[in-house]
Amino acid sequence: MTSNVDASNPDLVTVDVPTHWYNLAAELDEPIPPHLHPGTKEPVGPDDLAALFPAGLIAQEVSTEPYIEIPEPVREIYQMWRPSPLFRARKFEEALNTKARIYVKYEGVSPVGSHKTNSAVAQAYYNSIDGVKKLTTETGAGQWGSALSFAGAQFGLDVEVWQVRASYDSKPYRGFLIRTYGGTLHPSPSDLTEAGRAMLAKDPDTTGSLGMAVSEAVEVAAANDDTRYALGSVLNHVVLHQSVIGLEAVDQLNAVEPGGADVVFGCAGGGSNLAGLSFPFLREKLHGRSDPRIVAAEPSACPSLTQGEYRYDHGDVAGLTPLLKMHTLGMDFVPDPIHAGGLRYHGMAPALSHTVELGLVEGVAIDQRAAFSAGITFARTQGIVPAPESTHAIAACAEHVANSDKEEVVVIGLSGHGQLDLPAYAEFLNGSF
Template identity: 65%
Template sequence: MADPTKVFLDEDDIPTHWYNIVADFPTPPPPPLHPGTKEPLVPDDLAALFPMGLIAQEASTERWIEIPEKVREIYRLWRPSPLHRARRLEAALGTTARIYYKYEGESPVGSHKTNSAVPQAYYNAQEGRMRLTTETGAGQWGSALAFATQIFGQTCEVWQVRNTYESKPYRRILMETFGATVTPSPSDKTEVGRALRERFPDTTGSLGMAISEAIEEAAKDPGASYSLGSVLNHVTLHQSIIGLEAIKQLEKFGEQAPDLLFACAGGGSNLAGIAFPFLRENIEGRMNVKITACEPAAAPSLTQGEYRYDFGDSSGMTPLLKMYTLGNEFVPDPVHAGGLRYHGMAPLVSHAYHEGLMKAIAVKQRDAFAAGVEFARAEGIVPASESNHAIAGALAAARKATEDGTSPVILIGVSGSGQLDLPAYSEFLAGNMLDA
């Protein structure tokens, strides 16, 4: 096939193993700590919330972890995801750069989140845990888990950040279409929710608060599990299939490696998913990819936070994680990229950043949406609010390359579709978007 615009792979090319960056870090990442004893966590500490299959992955130092056949069978509904050469965007920019994007928006819920939701539901079902609770920001993770749990006959209860529950009803309906129940957070259903509402009566909610509620609910019921859509090691592990596929697809385009890689980063699962397989190539000396995490200016954990142990939720119920954090009580401005409104950053992403293995930039949402509209008009894909942050980083780099007369290969991780973010586009186009 001559000069393709996009490259798929056969379903047989869906990776058979997830890639675990822990095996290849030059220095080991700091362990999570028990919040009471401050000692490194042992598997049993997590048994109330997670099935052993996931706990084992959380602590694993194996490089490759086999993907269960049942999970691969479900991945086949939408994977491998396409890698596009952004030919029309390149022409619109008049750039000397070659721009590629890996598009995760064709999944059942329009984002990369199903890549982890399916194995999480699977491992829970294997151990008979048939009730899952979770949080969601923009609703992408919640709808992914709603989709995955109904496959295995599980029930799914989602606490959705109040800001997005109210401003983005479509994703709530999507969760309900897949059979989940959805509660705006903070809610009156949990102790922690009631306490938060008393303390912050006007709060628009945050991922940290919603996590606290979902954890409280799961911890009360031995048959229930809590499920997290980002941050944890096993989530970044599951997402590694994005980067593994992209490496094969770039080869099919005749490219040896990207020079620059941009991905949005909230909790870090999307960034880790596309970047860690390339980071391995860097570590082993086969590539020299400059990886840039694109975070929102409203929640700039890498660029403005501290690298220290902190809680994953707002109420201090989780283990202590060594990560870049804005403090677990930080509540970001209600920007549209609900999936990025998180106070911390995945410990493995934080470690990579701390070790100088990747860069980070903070992007304001108006700049993100300006890039998103430019992308949509050229490529015909309206990107998710979150993905726009990566696109903004990439477009700036492409423009700089053109000025400099260089021709870098740029790879963008486009984590999802923005069809359900259209009200945010409307605000942007009308000039009413919050300058945050």
């Protein structure tokens, strides 16, 4: 991979878009514990997953290859916005009165404004070459649903999204985005599925939940031959796709900081963002080229890494998914309704949980007010209004480097922008939380 330091702007480094995804698990001595079948409790095989996922993604879920080639049609779409920028955040450094050098890897340049497109495009591609006509999925705030709708439009796939009704009603903009890309949107629970009708019969006024939306999307995918299901985080193949973030960031950083990173901060909900950012940095550590600390910033309202147990648990509330070995607060855990909807998940990606157990990644819990306060400082200094999720990484970094004389090299993964989350900023500024 070649890099190019712009002589007129040494704070912005461009590199080639990666040709391969990076699979850290293949380079670890201990493998990630396998997913278990919810009935037999035996490791799931490809056949167990075939009703939901296409062959290409199932192969990636259990791959032992460290590098997996990015198909050319996927790479072509990545090039619409990739490489994403890595920039030195000098004005934020000044505001923090720190000698640390802060670099920001910014995924908000994607069409939908977050990292979610990195996996959505790959998932749509592998489904399209298997002859799939439609993808179903769930979405909370709508980041994943809009990313998959964009990806579906690229490959001629219909996309049907069940959105938690509370978000569907209160945060309509990402629903509009889903429709603009041609996706079909339903509030969940809906009367379109058995699961949804049962839920509505039980409580006609329910505002829904992510677990219920999963059940509706899975039911429709399982019942139709030409339809598959797509998941936006947690699973190994999603983590794999997100590795483009870190692969670019490592090369971009090395071009200006030959010693590499000292600390890498990212936010962690389901874990794909943090894993995608950090695993290539851990590759550098495994191969002795640098020794970065990796910090996963999670919300104190949903602290799976810092307060959860490491054990097998279901990925959904209804218990339909395979059992995943992960840090979990329990499948029934209901977090407070914080604004960072993307971080309100009871578990953590098995791949990321595994690296935490190996001592390669550490968790830190961030209070929502500290997160938004850091987000506003970042917006006023660097211009970008961060997604509420991303503010957790910014706050974790700020706490670490503020008023420090240590000349560290620090990387913040900025997973998305917060243009569609501005009402949350307004509430914070009004003192509502």
